[in-house]
Amino acid sequence: MNKYVRLIIFSIITVVLASCGASKLGRDALLSHQIGEYYKAIEKYHKASRKEKDRTKRREYAYAIAECYHYIGDYERAALYYQNAIRRGYEDPEALFNLAEMFRFTQKYEEAIETYRAFLDSVPGDDRARTSLEAIRQTQEWVANPTRHIINPIKEINSRESDYSPVFVGGRDNEIIFTSSRQAATGKKKSMITGQDYTDLFRATFSVQRQKWEQPQLLDENLIINSGDEDGAATLSSTGEQMIFTRSRYDKTKSLGTELYTTSQSRGSWSEPIKLQVVGDSLVAAHPSLSIDGSVLYFVSDMPGGMGGKDIWKAEKSGGSFVNPENLGAPINTPGDEMFPFIRDNGELYFSSNYHLGMGGLDIFRAVKDEEGNWVVENMGYPMNSPSDDFGIAFVEGQNKGMFTSNRKGSRGDDLYDFMVPPKIFRVEGEVFNKENRTRIDGANVRIIGTDGTSLRLRTQNGKFQMTLKPETEYIFAAFKDGFLRDKASANTIGLEESKDFRFELFLTPTDAPVNLENINYEFGSWELLPESKTSLDTLVATLMLNPTITIEIMSHTDHVGSDQFNFELSQKRAQSVVDYLIEKGISSQRLVAKGYGETWPKTVTRSLARQYDFLKRGDELTEEFILKLPEEQQEIARAINRRTEFRVLSTDFIERFDAEPER
Known part of the structure; x- marks a missing residue:
């Protein structure tokens, strides 16, 4: 929900409870709610509700509990309490919107x-509801058309508590630093926001021999980095130093702020952390990310000058400090x-948002x-995103793989998932055949x-070949062998989003016998080519262009x-007529001979014709x-077979001659 809408509703709750003379527990719950101690506020709201007899107050408590669960990402419980408040008569339509979101x-x-x-019946035309309805439609489309990402939970690292925000040490894939509230954390205080122990930074390494992640260990056993407060969400320089x-x-009553600290490592030991003066005192600065050269720091803040809620900012390095923070804007x-x-x-740039069109949560x-x-923003789609919270992504340097955090179904809380985009593999498998007898040509x-x-x-x-193709490339394959006309095929990997296998057959025509030209037809008793004949002749044009050293004789039979x-x-x-058409299409007249044979060269039945007509044999x-x-019907078929146009190869060493210009 828009941060300012939530503040208005929270103010209304405060006024109602205060004006009704709320109990001390109710006032304490409101105070915890106000300073962001949502888990603690939920406990206090429950206690106040159990002792409260006024129906109006209990209704407000139910809505406030729903809001707290909503904020900490427990959407199922939030839905139950929004429903509770609505059943009790909570009239603000915002409750319906929030319930729909849950x-x-x-x-x-x-x-x-x-x-x-x-x-929408209560608030016609509300843009948020329309956007959320569109998000449901888009979610179903994302799920139906998943991306190529392969994701898996990292069972060796994940605990029953929160594990999130991994970062790869030195950009390599065999060591990470991440944030966790697991039992091994040093801070044993409960977070008033989430109800879990305070977080610390942990290190995990991947064992090549065992092919699994080792048991995570505290990053800093000397408690220089990990402190009694909450420590986490880190970024490293490219060297990891x-x-x-x-x-x-x-402290006991309020948050003292969220700040960024810097430290360096030498011989395995970390220096005392120093607070980065990126923003002013009392302002939030969190979730840092360093550019590869260390010159720009990206971070999160709700400082003035933002667009509402928490925004992403950047600050450039100058003299060892990061200065002049700049909001990334829309x-x-x-x-x-x-x-x-x-x-x-x-x-x-990768980031998480609860406002851009998405599947739900972050x-x-x-x-x-x-x-x-200008920045162009796109949702990473399914399966990287889910209807729950997905955040804290990190990539291995130079590779399309890494880790991210999710509390989707099947998680025990905030869990780490690894992901990879498998390389697109393009293969071609081809076969080269003798066009006349359909046998494979070995050694072509x-x-x-x-x-x-x-x-x-x-x-x-054995007439076969294969190879691997590169992405974003167009290929031409031309097959040739002495005594045959060439053939070609093409394959194109440009723009392909998925791996693909290309398979095609190439047919080489023998040059030792006439080659029939299919579908060459003329007006009855005439030599004028019918339109459909020209389509077939265009194939002959392509053959002559592919075989530029041959000369041919066009043979016409009646x-x-x-x-x-x-x-x-x-x-x-x-x-x-055929020769004239070929010349018109750019074939040199020096390569063409026209010869009419009348009825003197009857057709000899080929294997193909014998398969086509059962009254003929090869x-x-x-x-x-x-x-x-x-029989008469078969006579007409036989006469039609004799009425044909063929070509035969006369030579294979043609070199075009150009007459010298006359002297002037």
Whole structure:
């Protein structure tokens, strides 16, 4: 919820309880609530409610308890107490909105939608409710279309208490420092905010031999870093020698502030922490993140000049100090809370927000600068985000893997999860065939050209070849062998978000026999090409361009119907029509010969034709005598087969000649 809306509601609760002469327990609960001791406030509200007989006060207590549970992220309990307050007659429609939010955060989407709509009946057009309804729709879309991230809880590290905000030592993946309130922590006081023990900084290392994380240990056994207050949420320099961390101090009645401290390590020992003067006294500074060169510190604060709630700020290093804090502004910061920044070595900024469109609670967002230097923010989607709280992300330097924190279903609280984006793998598997008999061609050459500069040659084994392709690259594959026309195929990995296997077949045409051109048709008794013939001839154009050293003869054939002279003349003109079309498409006339054969070269049935027509067998010659012995229907099929246009290769060493310009 917007921080200022919550403050207004809290003020109303305060006024109501105070004006009704609330008991001492009620006043104490309000004081704890006011200074942010939410866990302690819940205990006191319960005690006050049990002793209170006034229905109005008990209703206000129920709503205040819901607000406290909401703030500390216990959304299921918060929902129960919002419902309790509403049943008791709590009239402010804000209770409906908050209840709908709790339903959304706990994945009770049908109840959430119904409650949002009830809220909109009271507050028509409320932008927050409309945004949350859109978030439910978007959440379902994210879950249906997950990202490539693979995530797993780190069972060896996680405890029953809170474990969060990991940071990799030296950017490597075998050692982390993280924050925890586990029993081994030195601070045995209970946090008045969460009810858990105060947090300390812990170290964990990964055992290569055992292939698992070792038992975490306190970062500082000498209690120089870990203190009686809450210590955690740290960042390290790229070498791991300097650390900046968060410390929250309290006395018996109030918070003394959350501040940043810096320390350095030498020979395994940490120096006495020194407070960083990044913001003024009494202001919050937390969740630090250092840029890779250590020159910029990103942190969280609610200091004046922000956009509402907690914002992300940055301060640049000058003379050993970080000075002149600057609010990152929109679109990163919002009226809600933006926290736990992490700046990657590639300049990408990651942070968590409860205001940007998300799945619920805190979601992790990625911000990248565009060509004009403006931040572009995007939700990391599912499974990195969940309807619960997801925050405190850290990357291994130079790699698409790391850790983050989540209290999603299946967690025992705030738990650490590792994540990785598996590399996109692109493979190609090809087969090279003899187009005439469909047998694989062993020892064929395959030339591979890529837009990234790739230039390779492979040789087929048993007619097959394979290789791995690079991302964001376009490839051409050309297969060739002496005695065959070339063929080619292409593969393109540009823009592909998932791994992919490419499979294709290349067909090399033998040059020792005529090659039939399919679908070459003419007007009846004419040599004018029909439109559909030109599509087929374009394939021949591509073949000639792929095989620039061949010359061919275009061979046109007719059936036996009509006089010999007519058929010769018609076939010659038809062959010339094909040659003219090829020249028009840019093929040199020096590579083309037109020849009409009339009815003198009957077709010999190939294996393909025999499979297509069961009355023919391979090797049959479709002479006039053979055809006239067939039934009439089969005769027409045989005559149609004879009416064909073919080409054959005349030479394979063509070099185009250019006539010299005449002397002037």
